[in-house]
Amino acid sequence: MNGNSLGRGSRRRMLAGFAALTAVATVTALAGCSGSTGPGDAGGGDQPSAAAAGDFPSYYPADYQSIVDGAKKEGGDLVIYSNTDQENWAPIFRDFQKKYPFVKISANNLESDEVFQRQLSEMATGNAPADLLVSNATQGWAEYASKPDTTMAYESPELSKLPDFVTLLPNVYAMSMDPIGMLYNTAVIDKELTSIKDLADYVQANKDKMKNKVTTRDVSGAFGFSVSKAWADNATDSWDTLAKVMPFARAETSSGTQKDKITSGEYGAGFLISGAVGFPAEKDAGGLLKFVLPKDGTDVIGRGIAITPKAPHVNTAKLFVDFVLSEDGQNAVAEGGLASYRDNVKPAEGLHTYQEVEEKAGKDNIIVVPYEAASEAEVKEFTDKWNGLLAK
Template sequence: MKFRTAAIAAGAALAVPAVAANAAELNMICSAEVAICEKLVGAFEASHSDISVNMVRLSSGEAYAKVRAEGRNPQTDLWWGGTGDPQLQAAAEGLTAEYKSEHLAELHDWAVEQAETSGYRTVGVYSGALGWGYNTDIFTKKGLKEPTCWSDLLDPALKGEIQIADPNSSGTAYTALATLVQLMGEDEAMDYLKKLGSNVAQYTKSGSAPVKAAARGEAGLGIVFMHDAIGQTVEGFPIKVVAPCEGTGYEVGSMSIIEGAQNPDEAKVFYDWALTTDAQNLMPEAGSYQVQSNKAAVASEHTPDFSKLKLIDYDFAKYGSAETRKALLARWDAEVGGRAAE
C-alpha cells in the first residue's frame, strides 16, 4: 500500500511495503478514520496481489472538492467512506460512475436506497448516528451539567468548551447542519447555530477532531458521530457518549467509482470486494463502531443500537442534492462561520 495523506497528524512517517513493479494500480480516496482505511487497503492488497493501491486520506468535504476539481482529468479511481451527502452531490453532478455491484442484494435497505437515490453512482458501506462526547473529568471539575439535549449545548456555562467541525470541509458537520434544519426548520436552525457559536472554541477541519480534543482535555465536548466518541471511550479516555433527546440524524457512509477513472476495472474489483461480508467484518478490528451495510457482517459489541436511538427521517435525496447543500453551506458561511471569524 502506498499511502499519501493530507489529514493525519503532523506528517507522521508511515512504512510503505514493497509492491510488485508490474502490479496494476488503484488510486483511492478514503474518508474514514486512518486505521480503517489502512486495514481495508492492506487486506485488499493481500488478497489481490496484482493490484497496488495508492491511497490518500481526506475528509468528505475535501474529497468532494478534489473530485470536482479533477472533473475533466480524474486522478482518483475510487472514493470510499465518509458521509454520503457529498457523494450524492458528486453523483448528481456526473462526477461518479454508474455501477451495480453483484453484491447489492446482500446489503441493508438503507445502503441500497443510497444507490437508488444516486442512480447507482454511489452505494452505502456503513451507517453512523450523530451525537457528541464530553469529557466527564472536565465537566465534574468545572461543575458543568451533563448535556443530554441539543438545547443544553446553549448553556452559557459551556462557553469555550465545545468543538465542532466546519461543514465546508467535514461531512460530519454538514450532517449536523442538515439534521438541525430538519429538526427545527432552516431559520430556527441557523439561529440555534449562531447561539451555539458563542460556546464553540474552534471549528475544526476534520469531523472526528472535536471529540479527540475532548479526550485530550483540550475541549469539554465534541459534536461528532457517536462511533467516533465511542472510539475514544474504548481507548480509555473519560468520554461519555450522548444521543440528543430531541432526535438526531445519521450518515450513510458511501463508496463511489469516479467517472472517467484511469483504472475503472481495478476500481470495480475493490468496490465489489468492499461490499462482501469478509471485507466488512474487518472494520471492527480497526476500531470501526459503525453499522456495516452487508446484512451478514458482524458489528462491534460497542456499536450503538439504532433501535434505541431517536433518529429523524433524514432526507438524503434533498440534503445530498447540490442545490440544497450549496445553499445551506452559503448560509452557514454568512451567518455562522463569518461571525466566528470576526
Template sequence: MTVEVKRRRALGLIGAAGLAALAAGCAPRVEGQATSRWDVMGAHREGKVVVYVNTGVYGPVAEGFRKRFPKIKLTMVEVAARPLQARVMAETDSGAPVADVAWSSSMDIQVKLINDGYAQTYRSPEARHLPAWAVWRDQGFGVTAEPIVFAYNKRLLKEEDVPRSHAALLGALRDDPARWRGRIAMYDPEKSGVGFLYMSSDTVVYPDAWALYDALAASDPGLYVPGAPILASVTAGQHLLAYDMNRSYADWWARGQGPDIGYVTPSDYYLSIARVAFITRSAPHPKAARLFLDYLMSEEGQRRLAQARLTPIREGLSAAPPPGGRPIRVGPALLANFDQGRREEMLARWRRARGDRNQAPVD
C-alpha cells in the same frame, strides 16, 4: 456459400464458444464476494487501484483487501472532503485521472460529484445487501451506517451531567451559559463539508435546531475542520463536549488515543450517516475499482469495517441500532446543500449568532 465454408464457420463458432466457456471456467472466483469473474480477471490485469478517502480509519479494510488480493497494489490517499472533491474534478476535467474510487463521509459532496457526472455506473452484485436509501443510481454506495453522537471528557464531566438529547443540551446552554462558554467543540460549518452537512440535516430533522445552533454559537465553541483535533481537544480537557461527532470515530479514538473519551447517542433523535463510495468516471483501473467497491460491501469487507470501529451497513453484522435514528439518504435531496442562496442564508444566520455584526440581515 459452399457446404465446406458453412461447416468451417460452424466449427469456428463452436470453437469460439468453447474458448469463452473455458476462459470463464478458468477465471478466478472470489469466495464470499459476488464480483464477476471477468471483473476479477480484469482487476488482476490492471494490477492496481487508487482510493481517495477522507479519514484515516481504514487500516483493517486496506489490510484485508491486500491479503485477499496480493497481486493488486492498493494505494489509499487520505485527503479532506473538499480537497477530495477538487482533485477528482480537476483530474477528470484535465484528462489525467489518478483516483479510481472516491470514498468519503461528506455525503452531500459525494452526491454532488455523482450528480455532476464524475462517477460511472456499476450494477454491483453486492449492492442488494444494502438498504435502498444507501444506493443511488447504481453509482453512489453508502457502505456504513454511523450514528452521530455527543462525545465528552469522562474525567471532567460527570456522567449525570452529560446532556443526553439535543433538547437537554439546549436546556443546559440556556440554564448555565457560563459553565459551557468555550467548552464545546464542533465542526466548523463554514469550512468543513461534514460540519455543514450536519447543520443542514439537523435543521431538517429537529424543530428547535436553530435555537440550539444559536445557543452553541453564543457559547463561543471551538471550531474545527478535521475530526481529530476535536477529539484531541476534548481529551486534553480544553473542551468538555464535542457536538455532532461520528460515533465510529469517537469509539476508535477512545480505544486507541484517549480513554477519557465517552459518548452518548442522543435519545430524542440522532443522524445516521453513510460513507459513500463511487468509481470515478475516468478511473484508470475500472475493474480493480469494481473489485474494491464490492469488497467494501461484501461480508468480509463489512467485518473489516467493523474492526476499524465503523458501523457496517449490512444487516446482522453489528448490534441493532438504538431507536431514534434518522438516516441521511444517499440521493438528490443532499443537493440542496449546494443551493448557494440557502447555504449563505444558513451561514449568515450562524455568523450573526456568533456575533459577527458585519453580516447583512437575512429576510
C-alpha cells in the same frame, strides 16, 4: 420534532430519497501497515486465496473471474481519494488483501470537499490517477455527481442482497451508514449527557466554566453544512437548543481536530462529530471520553463510494467495491469503527452497526442526511443563521 416528521418520515426518505437521488498522507497499505500478508500469500501460509480459486458467491456472474484476471493485468494497484482515517481503513484493507493478495493500495486522507476538488482538477488536466472516491460529504457528492462523466456506471452483484438505501446516488453506494454524535471529556463535564439539549443545559448552568469550551463543525464545508442543517431541520427543539449552546462554541473543520482538542481539555464537548472518530476515541480513552448518540436527534450519513469515470485500474476498483458491500467487507467496515448495515454483522465491543444506532438513539430519532444539493440561497441563509449564534 421541530415541526417536521422525523421518525417514520425520515426513514421513508432513507428508502426513497437515497435511491432517487496540502500535505496529503499517502499510505501504501501493504503487509507492514495494514496487517495483511504480502503478494502470493493469502494469510494462510502457501494456501491460495479464495479469489484465486474462483470461490465466489453463487449470485455473482459466471464470468466474475475475468474481473480478477483483469485486475492482475492492471498490476494490482488501487488509488483511493477519501476523507476516511487510516484507522478506519486498516481492517478493510487487511481483509481485502487477504482475498486479493496481489493488490497494493494507496489511500489519500483528504478533507471532505478536497476529495471532489482534487478529482475535478486532475480530470481537467487529463491526469487523474484515482480509481475510487470515498467521502461522507453529502452536499459535495450531490454537486460532484450532478456534473457529467464524474462516476463510472457499475452495478455490484452485492446490491441484490442489500437494502435499497445502499444506492445513495446513481453509481454511488454506501460503504457504511455512520452516526454523527456528541463527544465529551468526563474530566471537564461532571455529568452524564444523553442529548445535545443536555449539553446546552449544562453550559447554561456553568457559563463561566464552559466559555469557549464547546466545539461544533464548520458549516462552510460540505460535510459540516450537510450534517448541521439536517440536525437543525429535524431534531427536537433544535434552534432553542442551539441558541443556548452555540454562544459557547467554536467551529472546527474536522472531527479529528475536534477529538484531539476535546481529549486535551481545550474543549469540554463537541457535537455533530462523526462516529468514525467518536467511537474509536471513546474506546481508546480509558473512560476519559464519552461518545453519545443524542436522544434529541442523531444524524446518520452514508459514506459514499464510487468508481471514477476513467479509473486507471477499473477491474481492481470493481473488486474493492464488491468487497466493501459484501458480508466479509461489512464485518471489516464495522471492525474499523464505521457502522455497517448488513444484518449478519452483529454488534460487539469495537464493532458498530446501523441497527445498533437505531437501538441506542431510538428509531424515531434517526435523521438520515439526504444526498442532495442545497441552493446558494439556502446555503447562505442557513450558514448566516448558524454562524450568527457562535461565540463572538
